[in-house]
Amino acid sequence: MLAFSVRKRLRDFTLDLSLEIGTETHVLIGHSGCGKSTTLRILAGLMDPDQGRVELDGRVLLDTKERGRTVLPEDRDVGYLVQSYALFPHLSVTDNIAYGISRLDKGERNKRVEESLDLVGVRHLARAMPGSLSGGEQQRVALARALVRRPRFFLLDEPLSALDISTRVRVRGELKTILQGLSIPTIVVTHDYEDARVLGDRIAVMDSGKIVQTGTAEEVALRPASAFVAAFTDTNLVGIEDGRKMAFDPWRVSVAREPAGGEHEWRIEIQDMARLGAFVRMHLGGSEGPSLLADVPADKMGREAYSLGETVYACVAPDDVRFVAPPGTQDEMGPHEKENS
Amino acid sequence: MTTVGSPLRGRRVGVKQMLGRLALALVIAIILAFLFLPLLSVFVTMGPVELFTNLNTPIAYQALFLSLKTSFTSLFLIVAFGTPLAYWMSRTSFWGKRILEVGVQMPIVAPPAVAGVGLLLVFGNLGLLGGVFSAFGVDVTFTAIAVVMAQTFISGPFFVVTTRQAFESVDKELPAVSRTLGVTPWGTFWRIMVPLALPGMLAGAALSLARALGEFGATIVFAGNLPGKTQTFPLAIYTALQSDLDVAVAMSALLLLTAFILLFLVSLVNRRAASSALDQGKGA
Incomplete structure (x- = not known):
């Protein structure tokens, strides 16, 4: 020891x-x-x-x-x-x-x-x-x-x-x-x-x-404790109203030109794209709102032909979100997290 | 189509270039002639046999023996005292270190006669420490001890400066890792620092030795020019010049040859150090 x-x-x-x-x-x-x-x-x-x-x-x-x-x-x-x-x-x-x-x-x-x-x-x-x-x-x-x-x-x-x-x-x-x-x-x-x-x-x-x-x-x-940690692990971490934050993975984010009307959806600009194997990793962000990573399958990317600077809708399903309590409080599990972890 | 290589233009530039090259060659030839002729003339004025005959005199032998004895003693003192100083200066930094560095190098640029005066002021009979020495019955002026002191003073900085640089160029991680491998600072010094700084140390030692062998100004001021006691080889040349030019020339030739060999060894060591540094760099 x-x-x-x-x-x-x-x-x-x-x-x-x-x-x-x-x-x-x-x-x-x-x-x-x-x-x-x-x-x-x-x-x-x-x-x-x-x-x-x-x-x-x-x-x-x-x-x-x-x-x-x-x-x-x-x-x-x-x-x-x-x-x-x-x-x-x-x-x-x-x-x-x-x-x-x-x-x-x-x-x-x-x-x-x-x-x-x-x-x-x-x-x-x-x-x-x-x-x-x-x-x-x-x-x-x-x-x-x-x-x-x-x-x-x-x-x-x-x-x-x-x-x-x-x-x-x-x-x-x-x-x-x-x-x-x-x-x-x-x-x-x-x-x-x-x-x-x-x-x-x-x-x-x-x-x-x-x-x-x-x-x-x-x-x-x-459950990255802060944006700093999230950046290291390539996890998305977004603050919500009650002081809690939600974490989700880039490959759970779907990107579309039309709004899907989900609970967690952002209108957001494509700032960078990089090919990672079968995915294209998008760096999404804007002057306000969160910065997100989204992994878009390469074949979908081929069909849709998104371009840099384009504004799109990024959304994540409620099941794919993990809630992270602020430091010092009890962690709260996301709805489907218990069986996953 | 116009190109840079069109014949007319090419020739004009060619003439200008030619003139420029000629001027450069002339300048280089003049300075090389000025530097080399005095040195070479020592060898061309007489043949090897004549040189040897002229060298074969008791005065020359005496002076040669004294020079070798004092120069190697100086070298020993310089290495023994200069290495710790160089190591310490390579490892520590403090306010005023620059001033100390410049101070250590001063004897290189200070006129040797001034160094001789300084030594007299400190160690002479009436000097600062002269009383202390004479209280023990030691009178250093006009003895071989004074010769060694003058040589050590003048030639020491060459070794200290080169050795300090050699220690500084050793990667700082190496001694640190050595410590974590269970080796004490003393062991690390001998097993890591000295082997890696050795080419620089040898080069510094050769430079110091050459400088000590040739020392004139400080010696004649501080130790005097007494045949058999303080008359080193360069002083003997000076004395011979006043009576027999041929002997002076022969002695000069010998001194020059020694200096050349030492300098050549330095450049060999430097070449080897440079190529082994290259090998190190390749792997990283």
Whole structure:
């Protein structure tokens, strides 16, 4: 169990968060500069918070209230993977992996290096130098280098964002398998909801140094607590009269040139369109009223030939709407939500 | 159809271009001749055998030995004291750091004779710290110690500046990750920072050594020109010039050759560092 509570004044806001993480993967998601990476640096011991306490399995790693109660990074048993992977350019893949276990005797060291090479599937690269590796290979070597020390908690800072899209999906799957096999408290920092959804047992959405919502990927997508969270999960979130909000998915929105007369209907302008497989994703909005996403099937799109700037009617069926109570009150389920979730 | 390549127009531009190129070539030739002729003349005035005969004198040997001894001692001191300074300057930022950086580089641009005067004012018999030294029975002026001090003062900044830049160019994530892999700051320094900064450190060391071997102004002011005691190779050249031009020329040739070899090594190291940096960049 990793439990921490930290506070640190940054340039534009104050980082202030508390979390308890069991043997699971917890994803911190937020825009760049929201304090995610700073949080990891504090947990790794590379930066001090203004106030805070970090505890791992009952061992205090940091407590600003007790003077001198700071465990140095080298004594924290932490695995720390950075976005650039930071492989040591003058050392071969094997030497990079063995770097952190040089105190072990030779036999044990070799055995562990071999295990790690196999774990991430880079045995054939054992003698290669980092400069000759692809991004995906570098990521795996960095992962092996962190895990060969058998850390007691694992911090991954944007582990996938240095990869191009084609390798990203594959490496994400491999990373998920490896993380699931670890069973230590793990924090992954990302700005990508897909990464969060695939990797995270739980997700915490961060904005300006604070956690605005926690839950499983599904919970967060079903009932985003704020427009900020909704934007991350590509969920529509619209306020209604009584202070409540309703959430619904883009693929539940139907678009037509004539009003259908439904309960939830908006006259709205097409601001952008992007092809996503069998759908066209419309970005709908106007000077007033909500901004919505709508996924229109490609064949319908072909028949109707909507154009940018056109005003249309977007509606969603009452059954597809989930009501979200304002923070601090009891969540209320949408009419058909109970059997769905 | 009119095109840029029409013959008439092409020729006019051609003549103009030709004149421009000629003028540029002339300017370059003049400056290269000015820079190289004095250096090359040292070699062309006498053959290798003659050079060697002229070098084969007790004064020359003495001076050569003293120069090597003091220059390598200076280099050792520069590396021992300059490396921590360079590392510290690469890692910290504070108000007034710029001023410190400029101050550290001052000996590069300050006239060596002025440096000699400064050293006298501090370490001379009547200087600020001269009393402290003489209380321990140490008199540094007009000794080999003074030669080392002059050389260290003048040539140290070359090493410190290059080494600081070499440390700064190491990716900041590398030492951070090293710490999380269980390695102390001291271990990280030796296993990450030094290997990665080594090309820069070697280049800086070679520059400092070359500068120390050639040091003249500060040495003659602070240490004097006593044969066998403080007369280094450049000072011996100066002395020989007044009695035997051939010996001076031969000694100059040797000093030049050494400097050239050192500078050439620096450029080799830089080339290798540049190409390995390229390799690093490719993978990312």
